[in-house]
Amino acid sequence: MAKKPAPVPLLQLDNQLCFAVYSTGHAFNRVYKPLLDRLKLTYPQYLAMLVLWEQDNVPVKDIGERLFLDSGTLTPLLKRLEAAGLIKRTRSIEDERQMLIALTAQGQALREKAKAVPQGILAASACTVGEMAAMKNELVALRDRLNAALGD
Amino acid sequence: MAKKPAPVPLLQLDNQLCFAVYSTGHAFNRVYKPLLDRLKLTYPQYLAMLVLWEQDNVPVKDIGERLFLDSGTLTPLLKRLEAAGLIKRTRSIEDERQMLIALTAQGQALREKAKAVPQGILAASACTVGEMAAMKNELVALRDRLNAALGD
DNA sequence: CTCATTATAATTGCGCACAATTAGATTGTG
DNA sequence: CACAATCTAATTGTGCGCAATTATAATGAG
Numbered sequence: 001m002a003k004k005p006a007p008v009p010l011l012q013l014d015n016q017l018c019f020a021v022y023s024t025g026h027a028f029n030r031v032y033k034p035l036l037d038r039l040k041l042t043y044p045q046y047l048a049m050l051v052l053w054e055q056d057n058v059p060v061k062d063i064g065e066r067l068f069l070d071s072g073t074l075t076p077l078l079k080r081l082e083a084a085g086l087i088k089r090t091r092s093i094e095d096e097r098q099m100l101i102a103l104t105a106q107g108q109a110l111r112e113k114a115k116a117v118p119q120g121i122l123a124a125s126a127c128t129v130g131e132m133a134a135m136k137n138e139l140v141a142l143r144d145r146l147n148a149a150l151g152d
Numbered sequence: 153m154a155k156k157p158a159p160v161p162l163l164q165l166d167n168q169l170c171f172a173v174y175s176t177g178h179a180f181n182r183v184y185k186p187l188l189d190r191l192k193l194t195y196p197q198y199l200a201m202l203v204l205w206e207q208d209n210v211p212v213k214d215i216g217e218r219l220f221l222d223s224g225t226l227t228p229l230l231k232r233l234e235a236a237g238l239i240k241r242t243r244s245i246e247d248e249r250q251m252l253i254a255l256t257a258q259g260q261a262l263r264e265k266a267k268a269v270p271q272g273i274l275a276a277s278a279c280t281v282g283e284m285a286a287m288k289n290e291l292v293a294l295r296d297r298l299n300a301a302l303g304d
Numbered sequence: 305c306t307c308a309t310t311a312t313a314a315t316t317g318c319g320c321a322c323a324a325t326t327a328g329a330t331t332g333t334g
Numbered sequence: 335c336a337c338a339a340t341c342t343a344a345t346t347g348t349g350c351g352c353a354a355t356t357a358t359a360a361t362g363a364g
Contacts (some may be wrong), residue, residue: 005153008265010271011202011263011270012202012206013199013203013219014220015285015288016270016288017277017285017287017288017291018180018184018273020288020291020292020295021173021176021177021180022177022199023220024291024292024295024298025173025174027302028173028174028298029222029351030227030299030300030302031302033353042319043174044320045319045320047165047174048166050164051165053163054159054164057182057345059342060343061341061343067165067175068175068179069321070343071343071345072321072322072324073319074323074343075344076344076345077320077322095329095330095341095342096330097215097329097330098341098343099344111160111163115160115163119162122283122297123301124297124301124302125169125298125301126300127295128293132169133169134292134332135169135254135291135294136168136172137227138290139173140176140359142179142277142279142287143172143176144278146176146179146182146183147182148278149183149277149278150182150183150276178321178322181320185323194348194350195350196350197350211312213313221350221351221352223313223314223317223351224313224314224316224353224354227314228316228349229349247312247359248358248360249311249358250313250314251314266314299336
């Protein structure tokens with residue numbers, strides 16, 4: 001017989017928004033790779049640095065909330081950034097449970113080199129700042145709905 | 153002094169399309185997790201099964217092209233699917249370099265249970281099929297532009 | 305036919321991601 | 335105060351994701 005199963009549109013890979021998000025994320029990573037190699041950072045490390053360049057000397061928890069990552073991911077990542085001399089990890093005096101993450105002078109200085117990165121991404125994306133912003137807003141709204149659905 | 157550095161809008165996390173894609177991907181994963189646990193599949197394994205449900209008995213290379221993944225990722229993943237009894241890996245007779253991946257009866261049967269997954273995702277996304285399709289098309293177009301930029 | 309070139313998977317090593325657990329600090333309640 | 339409940343990180347184990355290398359097979363030029 002070898003009867004072919006009836007196609008189920010929702011099960012088809014190319015119909016899935018989720019796979020579009022997944023594969024676009026990988027494509028972004030590949031574009032970022034050569035740009036971040038110059039900074040000797042991986043993409044998740046770059047994200048952590050973005051957080052710290054906005055607000056320095058913050059607990060791991062805050063970085064985690066900002067990036068939607070937990071200590072299982074962040075602890076080893078931050079240890080690598082510390083080994084690279086970009087940050088300093090110190091335990092908070094007021095609350096000894098907290099590990100405070102602060103930029104070193106070298107970590108602050110790296111921000112200057114990082115300014116070149118977004119330009120490269122924008123060029124590879126081949127869309128206007130306005131288009132990117134619109135898409136970003138749609139995705140953030142979707143992300144928030146997905147995260148809200150988890151709390152049920 | 154402790155002079156605060158001037159904000160650079162393009163370096164701000166919440167302005168970045170890329171982070172929106174990255175974090176939305178993680179949010180999707182968290183929503184998929186409980187649905188896929190019932191099938192005993194991880195999300196990348198589910199993607200491989202989607203490919204095989206569309207076309208059975210294909211070489212690893214084809215699955216890789218479809219999912220944008222290489223053998224370093226797929227070989228161990230497929231070995232786990234084989235260990236779970238869902239697929240069979242056999243070397244091609246015509247071209248002995250190729251490893252052909254075919255569904256077992258159990259792998260084919262799993263498709264029925266998988267039909268429930270997209271409904272759950274649609275519900276958690278809280279948007280219409282039309283909105284999802286529009287967003288998917290924008291992302292795929294972006295992905296293709298990013299991938300094209302790599303070939304330069 | 306021979307030998308370099310190319311193609312397909314597998315392997316190795318490193319860095320995420322995340323669930324589950326553990327350790328230690330803090331808070332809240334009686 | 336005592337002590338349970340909560341909070342913050344760290345740790346452990348599994349599974350991607352990818353670069354680099356290796357092994358084997360197929361192809362193509364001379």
